[in-house]
Amino acid sequence: xxxxxxxxxxxxxxxxxxxxxxxxxxxxxxxxxxxxxxxxxxxxxxxxxxxxxxxxxxxxxxxxxxxxxxxxxxxxxxxxxxxxxxxxxxxxxxxxxxxxxxxxxxxxxxxxxxxxxxxxxxxxxxxxxxxxxxxxxxxxxxxxxxxxxxxxxxxxxxxxxxxxxxxxxxxxxxxxxxxxxxxxxxxxxxxxxxxxxxxxxxxxxxxxxxxxxxxxxxxxxxxxxxxxxxxxxxxxxxxxxxxxxxxxxxxxxxxxxxxxxxxxxxxxxxxxxxxxxxxxxxxxxxxxxxxxxxxxxxxxxxxxxxxxxxxxxxxxxxxxxxxxxxxxx
Amino acid sequence: xxxxxxxxxxxxxxxxxxxxxxxxxxxxxxxxxxxxxxxxxxxxxxxxxxxxxxxxxxxxxxxxxxxxxxxxxxxxxxxxxxxxxxxxxxxxxxxxxxxxxxxxxxxxxxxxxxxxxxxxxxxxxxxxxxxxxxxxxxxxxxxxxxxxxxxxxxxxxxxxxxxxxxxxxxxxxxxxxxxxxxxxxxxxxxxxxxxxxxxxxxxxxxxxxxxxxxxxxxxxxxxxxxxxxxxxxxxxxxxxxxxxxxxxxxxxxxxxxxxxxxxxxxxxxxxxxxxxxxxxxxxxxxxxxxxxxxxxxxxxxxxxxxxxxxxxxxxxxxxxxxxxxxxxxxxxxxxxxxxxxxxxxxxxxxxxxxxxxxxxxxxxxxxxxxxxxxxx
Numbered sequence: 001x002x003x004x005x006x007x008x009x010x011x012x013x014x015x016x017x018x019x020x021x022x023x024x025x026x027x028x029x030x031x032x033x034x035x036x037x038x039x040x041x042x043x044x045x046x047x048x049x050x051x052x053x054x055x056x057x058x059x060x061x062x063x064x065x066x067x068x069x070x071x072x073x074x075x076x077x078x079x080x081x082x083x084x085x086x087x088x089x090x091x092x093x094x095x096x097x098x099x100x101x102x103x104x105x106x107x108x109x110x111x112x113x114x115x116x117x118x119x120x121x122x123x124x125x126x127x128x129x130x131x132x133x134x135x136x137x138x139x140x141x142x143x144x145x146x147x148x149x150x151x152x153x154x155x156x157x158x159x160x161x162x163x164x165x166x167x168x169x170x171x172x173x174x175x176x177x178x179x180x181x182x183x184x185x186x187x188x189x190x191x192x193x194x195x196x197x198x199x200x201x202x203x204x205x206x207x208x209x210x211x212x213x214x215x216x217x218x219x220x221x222x223x224x225x226x227x228x229x230x231x232x233x234x235x236x237x238x239x240x241x242x243x244x245x246x247x248x249x250x251x252x253x254x255x256x257x258x259x260x261x262x263x264x265x266x267x268x269x270x271x272x273x274x275x276x277x278x279x280x281x282x283x284x285x286x287x288x289x290x291x292x293x294x295x296x297x298x299x300x301x302x303x304x305x306x307x308x309x310x311x312x313x314x315x316x317x318x319x320x321x322x323x324x325x326x327x328x329x
Numbered sequence: 330x331x332x333x334x335x336x337x338x339x340x341x342x343x344x345x346x347x348x349x350x351x352x353x354x355x356x357x358x359x360x361x362x363x364x365x366x367x368x369x370x371x372x373x374x375x376x377x378x379x380x381x382x383x384x385x386x387x388x389x390x391x392x393x394x395x396x397x398x399x400x401x402x403x404x405x406x407x408x409x410x411x412x413x414x415x416x417x418x419x420x421x422x423x424x425x426x427x428x429x430x431x432x433x434x435x436x437x438x439x440x441x442x443x444x445x446x447x448x449x450x451x452x453x454x455x456x457x458x459x460x461x462x463x464x465x466x467x468x469x470x471x472x473x474x475x476x477x478x479x480x481x482x483x484x485x486x487x488x489x490x491x492x493x494x495x496x497x498x499x500x501x502x503x504x505x506x507x508x509x510x511x512x513x514x515x516x517x518x519x520x521x522x523x524x525x526x527x528x529x530x531x532x533x534x535x536x537x538x539x540x541x542x543x544x545x546x547x548x549x550x551x552x553x554x555x556x557x558x559x560x561x562x563x564x565x566x567x568x569x570x571x572x573x574x575x576x577x578x579x580x581x582x583x584x585x586x587x588x589x590x591x592x593x594x595x596x597x598x599x600x601x602x603x604x605x606x607x608x609x610x611x612x613x614x615x616x617x618x619x620x621x622x623x624x625x626x627x628x629x630x631x632x633x634x635x636x637x638x639x640x641x642x643x644x645x646x647x648x649x650x651x652x653x654x655x656x657x658x659x660x661x662x663x664x665x666x667x668x669x670x671x672x673x674x675x676x677x678x679x680x681x682x683x684x685x686x687x688x689x690x691x692x693x694x695x696x697x698x699x700x701x702x703x704x705x
Contacts, residue, residue, distance in 0.1 A: 008681075015681065230704075236345070252691075300704040311564040312345040313384015316702035321680050 012213020012259070013320030017222075038209070039080035041146050047082030049073060050141040056327040058105065058136050060177045062169070062188030066105035068261060068329060069138040070112035071193045072212070078194045079208040079264055081201055082144030084116060089123040090139035095130040105136065116193035118142065148201035152226040155206050158270035161231060161293035162277060164197070164286045165190065166239040167216055168258030172247050174328045181251065187243050192262030196283045200266070203276055207267040212329065214320040215257040219265055220293075221305045221319045230300035233293035233317065235310045256307075257320050259328055267295070342563030343383060351568040356392040358575035366393040368527050369574060370520075370664055372513065373534030374402035374692025375562055381701035383564045394571060397526070397664040398697075400516045400619060401534055403480040404430075404690035406662055407509040408617045409438045409652065414644045415478045415507055416446050422642075424451035426470060428463035429478040431456045435689045437653060443478075460492040460506075467496065467504035476638045480509035484536040486627060487601045490608040493629070493636035507638040508629065510609065513537050514545050515625035516616060521553045526664040530574035531557035532567065535589045542597025543585045550583040558586040559593050608633055615647050617686070618659025658685035661694050668695040675699065 008015035025034065032040045039049035051073045058065040070087065077084040089109065093102070113120055169190040176185050194210060209219045216238065224231045233256075240248075240255045248255045262285060268276050273291065280286030300306045305317045341347055359367065371377055377398045380386050386396055400406050416438065419427040427443070434443040434454060443454055451473070457463050460477050467475035479489040489506060496504040513534065520526060533546055538559045549555050556577030560570035570588040577583050587593055605627065614626025629637040639646055652659060656678070657671040668674050668687065678684035680699055687693035 304704055306704045307384075309343075309383040310345065311343045311348040311383040311385065311388075313386075313388050314704050315381065315384040316704055318700065318702070 007326045010326065011320060013218055015321070016213075017319070037080055038076040039082060039142070039144070041080065041082070041149065045146050047077055047080050047144045047146050048141070049076040049080070050139065051076060053138045053140075053329060054134075054327050055174065055329050056134060057174075057177055058101065060189055061173045063191040063261075064105055064108050065136060065138055066107075066109040067112045068191050069140045070109055070116055070118070071191055071261060072329060073140040073142040074116040074118060075194045075210040075262075075264070077142050077144035078197055079210050081148035081150050082146050083198055084118045084142055084144040084195065086121045086143045087113065087118050088139075088141040089120050091123070091125045092133055092137040092139075093125065093127045094133040094135050095127055097135055102136070112193070116195055147198065150201070150205075150207045152207060152223060155227050155229070155267055155295055156269070157229050157295050157297040159206060159295040160268045160270060160273040160291045161220070161233065161295070162266040162268055162273070162280065162289055163211070163216065163239055163292045164264045164266065164280060164289045165260075165262070166241040166244065166288055167211055167260050167263055168240060168244040168248065168255040170261045171215075171258040171325055171328050172244055175251075175325055176247065183250075185243055185247055187241075187247065190260050190262040192285055194262065194264055194285065196285050197264060197266075200276060200280070203279070204269055204272045205266050205276065206269065208264050211260045211263045211265055213259045215255070215259055216265060217254070217256040217305070217317045218319040221317055223267070224305040225303050227295070228302045230296045230302060230304040230306055231293055232296045232299060232306045232308060234308050237290050237292040239288050239290050239292070256317065261329060342561075342565040348564055348568065351565060351572070352388060352392060354572055355389065355394060355568055355575065358572055358579065359393045362575045362578040366395055367529040367575070367578065368395040368397060369530045369532055369571060370397050370399045370528045371532040371567075372399040372401045372517065373532075373537065374398070374405070374690065374694075375536070376401070376532055376534065376560065376567060377694055377697045378692060379562050379564060379567060381697040384701075384703075385564055385567060387703050389571070394575075396532075397528070397667070398661065398694040399520070399531075399664055400616065400662045401482070401513065401537075402662075402687070402690050402692035402694070403482055403485070403509065403511060404432050404436060405658060405686040405693050406511060406516075406616045406618070407436075407480045407686070408615050409436075410646055411507070411509050412436050412443070413438045413440055414646055415476075416440055416443055418476055418507070418638070418642065419443065419448045419452050419454055420446050421449060422452060422474070423449045424472060425449070425474045425476060426453055426455055426466055427476050427478060428455045428457045428466060430458070430480075432690045433478055433480060435683065436686045437683060437689075439653060460489045464492050464496055464501065464504060467501050471503060473503060475504050476507050477505075478507045478509075480511075482511050482513055482534075482537050483540040483601075483605070486510045486609070487540070487604045491604055493633060494608050497633060497636050502635070505636050505638040505641045506629075507644075508627070510627035511614065511616070512611070512625055512627060513541070514548070515622045516619055517546070517549060519619055519622045519625075520663060521549070521555065523663070528555065528664065529578060530555055532570050532574070533557050533559040533585070535559060535561045535566070535592060538587075538589070538597065539593045540598045540601045543587050543593065543595065545597070546585045550585055554583050556583040556586075558588045561589040561592065616662075617652065618662040653684060656685035658687045658695070661687050668698040671695070
């Protein structure tokens with residue numbers, strides 16, 4: 001490995017996984033950290049997680065860094081099987097940041113925390129010289145009560161892959177807001193809390209993950225690598241809005257690799273699939289949920305994530321290998 | 330759930346039912362063409378990507394149609410001495426801005442890649458999406474030499490050539506182009522003349538043909554008796570062109586069919602060809618893997634020499650074809666082997682650590698194979 005940090009390491013793809021496994025884990029190895037889950041489940045019955053937010057620009061269609069900093073951490077707790085309760089708030093501000101922007105962000109933190117039923121109970125503020133940071137960075141840590149202990153080991157052939165809503169809106173909203181491509185769109189970030197998914201832990205959902213960096217393809221290739229069965233994903237069944245599909249075509253980006261901030265993928269037992277899907281669709285966050293694939297036995301090899309393309313052909317999906325879009329969250 | 334509220338459909342050119350119906354026709358025509366199988370070269374790198382992206386390769390193989398990628402990726406066929414010249418420009422000269430398309434910066438050579446090179450004092454590499462951006466950089470940085478490292482076929486070259494001409498017109502003296510300009514028909518002749526790779530027909534590139542027109546391939550049908558069809562870039566486009574090729578084989582009447590009439594007109598684009606002809610002239614050029622091919626490249630005409638980086642900086646190009654040891658990109662480009670037959674493929678040569686250009690470029694065969702693997 002060459003001598004300096006490259007952007008790939010923050011991309012949520014293979015390079016980041018290798019970096020964490022090779023450099024970070026060995027330094028702190030312990031049984032609570034090592035599984036590298038969205039949140040650690042502590043022996044005291046609580047789940048604990050942390051996340052930093054460096055999104056550029058800090059205000060984007062459909063949200064801002066404040067809303068993101070609350071929902072992102074809340075969602076990590078929800079998909080780990082915990083009910084989010086308390087957040088910390090660390091602000092790193094660049095000298096010269098407008099008060100009006102900070103006020104707006106604080107207000108959306110308050111609104112988002114109320115919406116996700118969490119309280120900000122501790123915090124910290126630092127200011128760095130102009131040019132030593134970019135406007136505002138936020139770190140939040142979250143604590144929740146454990147309500148489920150999901151594990152890939154529970155997954156069986158025939159289980160359905162449910163995607164809770166259209167993918168890719170967050171990434172493209174950010175990318176287009178940066179103005180690099182000289183076109184505009186109505187695409188808004190999907191940033192939202194996923195607390196509405198909590199009751200589904202009691203309805204037999206085996207596993208959940210929020211679809212963030214690396215997109216659906218990366219999340220599912222990682223899961224496929226942890227179970228003794230392949231997963232088949234149907235390209236036509238993955239919900240993608242028409243604007244996202246169109247913008248992706250123009251930019252040459254595959255929506256399967258785009259991040260969301262308010263979408264999750266659920267693995268659900270075959271028998272309960274329809275009931276869970278019906279109930280999901282009664283929620284605002286799951287109105288467009290779809291069964292997008294199945295855990296398989298008859299096709300492919302264990303560990304493979306296979307895509308049936310819209311044209312009907314089969315191919316393997318691999319995790320995101322290089323950074324598409326730095327600083328999307 | 331209503332279908333409308335869900336995903337927008339894939340559209341008629343890549344929808345399962347259409348593709349399945351077309352595949353049945355392919356199978357029928359394949360049988361009518363006789364023999365156990367047939368082997369078609371897709372010349373264009375963008376076709377290679379579509380074929381792998383949608384899983385068409387395996388679907389076609391199952392009905393007896395083999396596809397082999399050709400020399401249609403400009404990043405891939407540009408030999409290393411030009412890549413090395415670009416690296417030397419930015420590492421050895423101060424105050425030089427080298428602009429290039431993203432994947433050109435990642436091609437590995439024996440002196441490293443542009444992306445990993447340490448630029449000389451005041452020099453840097455700028456990744457651009459269009460040559461116009463590099464001209465803008467030259468306007469904004471009058472104290473720096475700006476060199477656009479431009480590789481392309483007849484599709485991309487007119488825009489680059491026009492940008493160079495515009496720089497001269499506007500008196501922007503700090504702008505030049507390091508050119509790797511290629512034309513498609515001559516390597517097809519070279520591949521056919523070598524006779525080393527069995528090819529029963531050609532899938533001609535859509536965008537290049539939109540410029541040069543179908544008649545540019547007449548020699549393939551007339552001299553070499555090989556059928557061919559110009560194809561668009563959607564799965565249905567490709568299958569339509571394959572059906573045409575199989576029909577030509579069955580009838581024993583090779584020709585150049587145009588199955589991309591919504592973009593390619595019978596005479597191509599005479600305006601773009603006139604631009605090329607005004608600014609550039611044919612030259613013999615060395616292709617990676619294929620070696621020196623007569624009149625297969627384009628060079629600036631003497632009137633445009635001031636915008637030609639090769640002349641401006643006295644670069645010596647076109648002498649050798651120096652692949653890294655073990656790299657078989659050249660054989661891949663000639664259609665002699667498929668990427669997995671290279672011993673480096675997937676072991677030491679991966680998209681994260683490419684060993685050859687075919688694993689770098691978004692139109693490279695090795696990347697297409699690696700990125701879009703076939704399930705076991």
